[in-house]
Amino acid sequence: MxxxxxxxxxxxxxxxxxxxxxxxxxxxxxxxxxxxxxxxxxxxxxxxxxxxxxxxxxxxxxxxxxxxxxxxxxxxxxxxxxxxxxxxxxxxxxxxxxxxxxxxxxxxxxxxxxxxxxxxxxxxxxxxxxxxxxxxxxxxxHPDATRILVEKGVLSEEAVGPFAALAKLRGKPDA
Structure with a gap:
């Protein structure tokens, strides 16, 4: 230790x-x-x-x-x-x-x-x-986080959250 x-x-x-x-x-x-x-x-x-x-x-x-x-x-x-x-x-x-x-x-x-x-x-x-x-x-x-994320093209908090990648897969057919 x-x-x-x-x-x-x-x-x-x-x-x-x-x-x-x-x-x-x-x-x-x-x-x-x-x-x-x-x-x-x-x-x-x-x-x-x-x-x-x-x-x-x-x-x-x-x-x-x-x-x-x-x-x-x-x-x-x-x-x-x-x-x-x-x-x-x-x-x-x-x-x-x-x-x-x-x-x-x-x-x-x-x-x-x-x-x-x-x-x-x-x-x-x-x-x-x-x-x-x-x-x-x-x-x-940070107080400006939302503004910065919008300026970078991120439209919502969900889009940068931990499940954003899974959300993109929703609705896609199985391979």
Whole structure:
């Protein structure tokens, strides 16, 4: 496993008395994060958090703030965005309890922010990058995308969508 792009190690000892963190990634680190998340650019990446000891591990509540630039899904033009994504994570020892083959598990929304505690430490920085990843627009769209597509002769959104090639085959006889 390769080293995380942004590492911010928090230990049980740090969490025992509570700890406030505020860390901003430098230019080189932001470039590595941008590459991992397939961003055109990452002009700012800041993590603020309150870390505390909880039963069975470490709790971290805070926010990821970022200035990102993504590529438009339709035109590849840059789409800037400001992200302020809150998080409330719990790193616990027993998160990865094995489940039997015939057992069913039900995951509720309270389980979504549970992560495994690795020994006596967690990497809050890597968790913050994952939080940013989940906050990104999966289909960023440049404000001029429709106009540009019309100018290029694309008449509708369906014509550039993932099923455009299949739509062209509709109505053709089998070969």
């Amino acid at each position: 390769s080293a995380p792009e942004f590492s911010l190690i928090v230990t049980l000892a740090d969490a025992a008395h509570g700890r406030a963190l505020s860390v901003e990634a430098d230019t080189e680190t932001r470039a590595r994060i941008a590459k991992r998340l397939n961003l055109v650019g990452l002009d700012r990446f800041t993590v603020t958090a309150e870390v505390r000891a909880i039963a069975g591990g470490i709790g971290a509540k805070g926010e990821v703030q970022a200035l990102v630039v993504q590529a438009c899904a339709a035109t590849d033009l840059p789409v800037p965005a400001t992200i302020a994504e809150p998080f409330d994570l719990r790193f616990l020892r027993d998160v990865d309890a094995p489940v039997g083959e015939d057992e069913e598990i039900e995951i509720g929304s309270e389980d979504l922010d549970l992560l495994p505690l690795e020994g006596d430490r967690v990497d809050l920085g890597d968790a913050a990058v994952q939080t940013l990843s989940l906050a990104l627009d999966p289909f960023p769209r």
